[in-house]
Amino acid sequence: AAGRLAGKTILITGASAGIGEATAIEYASAAKGELKLILTARRLEKLDSVKSKLEAEFPNIKVLTVKLDVSDLSAIEKFFKELPEEFSDVDVLINNAGLARGVAKVGEISQDDIDSMFNTNVRGNIAMVQHLLPLFKKKNSGDIVQLGSVAGREPYPGGSIYCATKHALRAFTSALRKELINTKIRIIEIQPGNVETEFSDVRFYGDKDAAKKVYQGTEPLYADDIAELIVFYTSRKQNTVVAESLVFATNQA
Numbered sequence: 001a002a003g004r005l006a007g008k009t010i011l012i013t014g015a016s017a018g019i020g021e022a023t024a025i026e027y028a029s030a031a032k033g034e035l036k037l038i039l040t041a042r043r044l045e046k047l048d049s050v051k052s053k054l055e056a057e058f059p060n061i062k063v064l065t066v067k068l069d070v071s072d073l074s075a076i077e078k079f080f081k082e083l084p085e086e087f088s089d090v091d092v093l094i095n096n097a098g099l100a101r102g103v104a105k106v107g108e109i110s111q112d113d114i115d116s117m118f119n120t121n122v123r124g125n126i127a128m129v130q131h132l133l134p135l136f137k138k139k140n141s142g143d144i145v146q147l148g149s150v151a152g153r154e155p156y157p158g159g160s161i162y163c164a165t166k167h168a169l170r171a172f173t174s175a176l177r178k179e180l181i182n183t184k185i186r187i188i189e190i191q192p193g194n195v196e197t198e199f200s201d202v203r204f205y206g207d208k209d210a211a212k213k214v215y216q217g218t219e220p221l222y223a224d225d226i227a228e229l230i231v232f233y234t235s236r237k238q239n240t241v242v243a244e245s246l247v248f249a250t251n252q253a
């Protein structure tokens with residue numbers, strides 16, 4: 001099945017860390033480097049270090065790194081306009097960039113945090129889809145993988161805004177899948193539980209001790225566990241789509 005990935009062009013948002021970075025590595029190794037990767041995020045130096053590692057291991061791989069803040073809609077427009085010809089025929093979008101900021105009750109959440117979560121997790125995600133859909137419709141093919149969350153199914157106190165963004169994403173994704181029902185475009189939403197990444201560092205504003213506590217006493221998922229599923233789902237035969245999957249660590253309630 002990994003052979004189905006050969007020659008494909010995969011575009012990943014938030015590829016500088018965590019699930020996005022692990023997904024880039026997983027695609028490269030599944031296709032033995034016979035594919036093109038477009039890696040985007042705000043930290044270009046991190047993307048370039050992923051690119052160097054992949055190029056050292058896979059001589060045929062083609063990797064393009066681009067600094068892209070998905071919360072900036074004009075930057076997304078510019079990104080698609082300036083995509084080099086060699087990388088413009090995108091086959092798979094891993095719509096992964098996302099974040100949570102803070103654990104706070106309603107009334108105690110800063111407007112900056114609210115904007116940052118909605119602009120990244122919802123508006124940025126939607127804008128990526130809006131820009132790619134004309135190409136996918138023209139080809140009548142393409143996969144869009146949405147990084148939802150268990151937070152998009154089960155709201156919890158202290159996480160109202162993050163949960164609201166992931167609920168919004170789930171609604172958008174489900175409507176999108178229904179709109180595309182008579183096409184060969186696949187819409188796949190993965191909803192992880194706790195995954196040990198930089199996610200908690202970002203959520204707790206860089207407080208590593210608070211971040212670590214999230215994973216204490218349980219074995220969480222790791223970024224490569226989700227990456228493996230992404231590669232597996234997108235390398236099924238075209239007639240099969242894993243529309244939604246809720247993925248927990250074995251011991252997560």
Ligand code: NDP
Pocket residue numbers: 013014015016017018019020040041042043044046068069070071096097098099100120147148149150191192193194195196197198199200202223
């Ligand atoms: P990380 O914090 O490890 O990685 C997040 C990635 O998103 C980074 O590469 C970061 O790069 C990028 N990013 C954040 N904001 C922006 C932005 N405005 N523009 C572009 N890139 C951005 O977290 P995860 O890998 O864990 O998270 C990936 C996705 O998975 C997110 O959508 C998250 O909501 C979801 N998820 C995570 C869970 C978890 O427990 N970890 C559970 C369920 C879902 P940079 O800072 O360089 O821009």
